[in-house]
Amino acid sequence: MASYRKKALALVAAASMATALAACGSGGGSSNSGTKAGATGGTLTYYIKAALEHTDPQRTYVGRDITDWSRTVYRQLVTFPVSDDPTTATTPVPDLATNTGTSSDSAKTWQFTIRPGVTWQDGKAITCADFKYGASRPFATDVVTGGPNYILTYLDIPIDSKTGLPIYTGPYKSSAAGTAAFNKAITCAGNTITYHFKKSWPDFPLAIAALHMMDPYRQDKDQGDKSNYQIFSNGPYELQGTWDKETGGTFVRNPNYKASSDTTGSRKALPNKIIFNIGKTSETIADQLIADSGPDKAAVTGQSIPPSYYSQITGSVASRAASVVSPYTDYAVINFKRITNVKVREAIAASTNDTGWVTAGGGAKSFKEAHDIVNPAVKGYQPDLYPAGAGDPAKSKQLLQEAGVKTPYPLTFTYPSSDTMDKQAAALKQGWEAGGFKVTLEGVADQDTYYTNIQAPAQKDDVIWAGWGADWPSAITVTAPLFDSRPNLTPSSNGQDYGGYKSSAFNALVDQAQGSSDLDAQTKYLQQADQVLAKDVAYVPLDTQIFYMLRGSDVTGYKTDAASNSYPDLGVIGVK
Amino acid sequence: MLAYIVRRLFAGGILLVAMSMITFILFFAIPSDPAQFACGKNCSLAQRAQVRKGLGYDKPVAVQWENFAVGVFKGRDYPDDKSLAKSAPQLIAHCAAPCLGYSRVNLQTVTQEFKQRIPVSASLALAAFLMWIIGGIGLGALAAVWKGTIIDRGVVGISLVFYAFPTFFVGLFLLKYLAIKWQVFPVPSYISIADGGLWNWFVNLILPALTLALFYMAGYVRMTRAFVLESMSEDYLRTAKAKGLAPRKILYKHTMRAALTPLVTMAGLDLAGLLGGAVITESVFNYNGLGKLVVDSVITFDLPTVVGLVLLLGAFVIVANIIVDILYALIDPRVRVG
Numbered sequence: 001m002a003s004y005r006k007k008a009l010a011l012v013a014a015a016s017m018a019t020a021l022a023a024c025g026s027g028g029g030s031s032n033s034g035t036k037a038g039a040t041g042g043t044l045t046y047y048i049k050a051a052l053e054h055t056d057p058q059r060t061y062v063g064r065d066i067t068d069w070s071r072t073v074y075r076q077l078v079t080f081p082v083s084d085d086p087t088t089a090t091t092p093v094p095d096l097a098t099n100t101g102t103s104s105d106s107a108k109t110w111q112f113t114i115r116p117g118v119t120w121q122d123g124k125a126i127t128c129a130d131f132k133y134g135a136s137r138p139f140a141t142d143v144v145t146g147g148p149n150y151i152l153t154y155l156d157i158p159i160d161s162k163t164g165l166p167i168y169t170g171p172y173k174s175s176a177a178g179t180a181a182f183n184k185a186i187t188c189a190g191n192t193i194t195y196h197f198k199k200s201w202p203d204f205p206l207a208i209a210a211l212h213m214m215d216p217y218r219q220d221k222d223q224g225d226k227s228n229y230q231i232f233s234n235g236p237y238e239l240q241g242t243w244d245k246e247t248g249g250t251f252v253r254n255p256n257y258k259a260s261s262d263t264t265g266s267r268k269a270l271p272n273k274i275i276f277n278i279g280k281t282s283e284t285i286a287d288q289l290i291a292d293s294g295p296d297k298a299a300v301t302g303q304s305i306p307p308s309y310y311s312q313i314t315g316s317v318a319s320r321a322a323s324v325v326s327p328y329t330d331y332a333v334i335n336f337k338r339i340t341n342v343k344v345r346e347a348i349a350a351s352t353n354d355t356g357w358v359t360a361g362g363g364a365k366s367f368k369e370a371h372d373i374v375n376p377a378v379k380g381y382q383p384d385l386y387p388a389g390a391g392d393p394a395k396s397k398q399l400l401q402e403a404g405v406k407t408p409y410p411l412t413f414t415y416p417s418s419d420t421m422d423k424q425a426a427a428l429k430q431g432w433e434a435g436g437f438k439v440t441l442e443g444v445a446d447q448d449t450y451y452t453n454i455q456a457p458a459q460k461d462d463v464i465w466a467g468w469g470a471d472w473p474s475a476i477t478v479t480a481p482l483f484d485s486r487p488n489l490t491p492s493s494n495g496q497d498y499g500g501y502k503s504s505a506f507n508a509l510v511d512q513a514q515g516s517s518d519l520d521a522q523t524k525y526l527q528q529a530d531q532v533l534a535k536d537v538a539y540v541p542l543d544t545q546i547f548y549m550l551r552g553s554d555v556t557g558y559k560t561d562a563a564s565n566s567y568p569d570l571g572v573i574g575v576k
Numbered sequence: 577m578l579a580y581i582v583r584r585l586f587a588g589g590i591l592l593v594a595m596s597m598i599t600f601i602l603f604f605a606i607p608s609d610p611a612q613f614a615c616g617k618n619c620s621l622a623q624r625a626q627v628r629k630g631l632g633y634d635k636p637v638a639v640q641w642e643n644f645a646v647g648v649f650k651g652r653d654y655p656d657d658k659s660l661a662k663s664a665p666q667l668i669a670h671c672a673a674p675c676l677g678y679s680r681v682n683l684q685t686v687t688q689e690f691k692q693r694i695p696v697s698a699s700l701a702l703a704a705f706l707m708w709i710i711g712g713i714g715l716g717a718l719a720a721v722w723k724g725t726i727i728d729r730g731v732v733g734i735s736l737v738f739y740a741f742p743t744f745f746v747g748l749f750l751l752k753y754l755a756i757k758w759q760v761f762p763v764p765s766y767i768s769i770a771d772g773g774l775w776n777w778f779v780n781l782i783l784p785a786l787t788l789a790l791f792y793m794a795g796y797v798r799m800t801r802a803f804v805l806e807s808m809s810e811d812y813l814r815t816a817k818a819k820g821l822a823p824r825k826i827l828y829k830h831t832m833r834a835a836l837t838p839l840v841t842m843a844g845l846d847l848a849g850l851l852g853g854a855v856i857t858e859s860v861f862n863y864n865g866l867g868k869l870v871v872d873s874v875i876t877f878d879l880p881t882v883v884g885l886v887l888l889l890g891a892f893v894i895v896a897n898i899i900v901d902i903l904y905a906l907i908d909p910r911v912r913v914g
Binding site: 142 | 606608609612614615616618619620621622623625626627629630655659660663664666667669680682683748751752756757759763859860862864868872
């Protein structure tokens with residue numbers, strides 16, 4: 001998944017607009033949790049720069065929105081709790097279910113019992129049928145688009161050889177055979193729902209805590225695409241009026257929400273009202289929060305402070321800034337069609353000036369050097385996989401000599417051009433050239449088509465920049481979608497395997513991970529798979545992005561954590 | 577005159593048809609896939625194909641354009657899926673004639689989008705237009721009359737400064753200092769007269785309108801000054817002076833009238849362009865007008881909105897040209913249309 005820093009790219013890219021589970025922690029001297037917990041009442045404003053693409057639970061796929069909705073309007077079977085401890089914050093707790101689910105048949109079958117007394121905003125009970133209906137919606141792939149659709153590949157429904165998709169085509173129109181298959185794959189017995197998968201899904205609870213794809217949905221409220229901005233709540237708040245795509249919406253208390261039915265401890269619902277204000281530029285949001293007057297005193301944002309404003313973040317303003325490690329990792333992939341000699345790839349990795357890349361990008365307030373493509377908060381992270389640092393030119397030259405290639409070795413690097421990225425690319429170029437390469441930088445001005453271009457099988461650049469974040473806190477949502485050649489490489493596209501990497505050893509380990517019924521065993525296989533990638537130098541991790549966010553002085557209990565994807569956690573934030 | 581207007585309107589209609597065709601062709605010529613964008617992450621080729629079908633982009637471009645053209649006269653259903661209409665009619669959105677299309681990004685017909693956006697852009701354009709016309713022509717005439725003096729140099733110099741600064745800089749500067757830091761004005765957001773009354777509508781318009789007006793005003797100061805000076809050297813004005821006409825009468829009745837003719841052309845086209853949205857100003861001040869819609873619809877590959885906007889903005893310019901030509905005749909008796 002791509003980061004917000006590259007929003008324009010993310011809009012277009014296949015690797016875009018997804019959720020992520022974030023690392024928590026502080027950097028740059030600021031804190032990720034500040035001010036004491038507050039009392040109930042008041043109005044909190046949440047500034048968001050760009051319009052949300054969806055508010056439909058099955059279509060929501062942006063980390064910030066997932067966590068905002070989890071805390072306010074969309075409860076899940078299980079959810080991630082508020083916690084400063086990344087492990088606790090990424091361990092599911094029961095929410096609408098009575099427990100975190102029980103699995104059988106090598107994690108191919110999962111069963112949950114729905115908590116009694118949980119209701120929708122109109123007071124009607126949330127039923128097993130609502131969960132089943134919610135799970136059916138992503139199968140309408142021509143209507144409910146843009147969301148996470150893992151259920152299509154997991155749920156035990158035969159594939160239609162004509163379309164390559166499940167024979168069940170969603171609740172709006174499907175064949176009798178498709179509907180029957182779906183009814184067999186998900187069954188309701190009273191308040192107990194059972195999911196039958198065609199392959200093991202040991203981290204299913206992680207997936208449904210991290211995403212809203214399996215949330216309940218009321219059939220009588222469904223108008224397909226027309227429901228994209230409808231919010232029908234079962235959480236502590238409800239939408240007042242309608243959601244305006246361009247300006248946002250106001251949430252007030254949901255009178256039918258019973259706090260006693262919520263044991264997560266993660267929905268304190270302190271403000272009486274939450275206003276989502278959409279459309280201001282990052283600069284204006286920063287200006288307003290720095291000025292800290294009027295309603296802005298009780299405002300938060302998920303928008304990072306623009307680097308040009310860093311010099312203004314001093315004194316009392318600095319005490320209102322949080323610097324948090326984000327869930328997003330940037331990395332460089334090596335084009336395997338062009339750089340076939342592993343020694344040359346090793347030389348590229350050895351001479352990568354990661355320190356220079358981070359410094360040129362704004363330093364510790366913007367980036368942190370990365371040691372793995374897997375984020376530090378994600379299961380399977382290996383802190384010693386890559387050394388990072390300023391690079392080792394001498395080692396690089398030696399490797400090139402061992403490769404038996406003529407030096408300086410010509411190398412092209414493509415990336416989406418911007419003022420910052422140009423400087424960062426120049427830092428990489430310096431490191432690589434010191435290591436025996438002759439580098440040509442290929443900055444792509446048209447950021448909207450960047451990902452489409454690097455997916456082309458005839459891609460002519462040697463090293464390619466990309467960004468990603470995990471869909472749920474498991475490496476299965478990082479290395480597998482990015483480097484498994486089987487679903488990615490087709491005659492017309494490299495998919496998300498931008499470098500055209502193909503490895504039977506890696507694919508075999510992914511298969512073993514996907515077949516594991518145990519989460520720890522799965523993680524072990526994925527770590528081994530990541531080591532294969534490192535050995536082949538399929539990628540070089542560059543940075544983990546830092547979120548550097550301001551808040552108003554009347555905000556209480558401010559917190560960002562792994563459960564909130566590093567964005568302000570509305571579960572505990574209040575106002576004076 | 578009537579025949580002239582009808583002829584021009586007919587030519588304008590043909591131009592709009594051509595523009596819609598070119599937009600369709602260009603939309604599908606760019607190396608981006610709207611289906612991939614809509615499908616999102618983790619989208620297989622099979623899913624993408626389904627999304628493409630759902631969006632109606634699987635049909636040949638000519639068929640899509642034909643459907644669009646038919647929809648303008650007869651209206652259309654979105655999605656145009658008869659089996660879906662039968663099994664789940666609540667999913668179908670009807671776009672009544674004249675249907676310019678239905679935006680699956682904004683979940684409304686393009687004409688509904690325009691109804692919401694035009695008042696925003698029109699308010700901004702008209703407020704800015706009044707500011708720059710009054711300021712630009714007034715100061716330009718002043719500079720011409722006081723040619724060579726400190727007033728002339730001061731007016732021309734300051735106007736050059738505002739002309740040189742990019743609009744986004746002036747906008748952000750006004751927003752940061754006048755609204756956020758010194759709080760002389762509220763942080764602007766568009767409030768319609770119906771929702772907030774005339775005063776709120778006006779106060780919230782001042783900064784964005786001023787941002788636009790300062791840029792345009794600078795050009796109009798320079799042009800007015802040049803046209804007035806040129807007119808002042810005409811023989812008939814010398815004659816007027818020799819006949820003893822009052823200087824004020826010479827300026828207002830004879831000099832300005834001649835100088836205004838080219839300015840009317842400029843003003844008409846500038847206003848038409850602005851009615852179509854001020855992209856940067858609307859983005860800086862978060863005014864959800866047509867300019868912001870242009871940017872958003874291009875970024876989100878929203879073909880129906882893109883086509884609708886091209887036609888609307890094209891229509892603005894065509895109509896403005898016709899009005900300008902007619903105004904020519906009214907202002908300058910030497911000009912005849914026909």
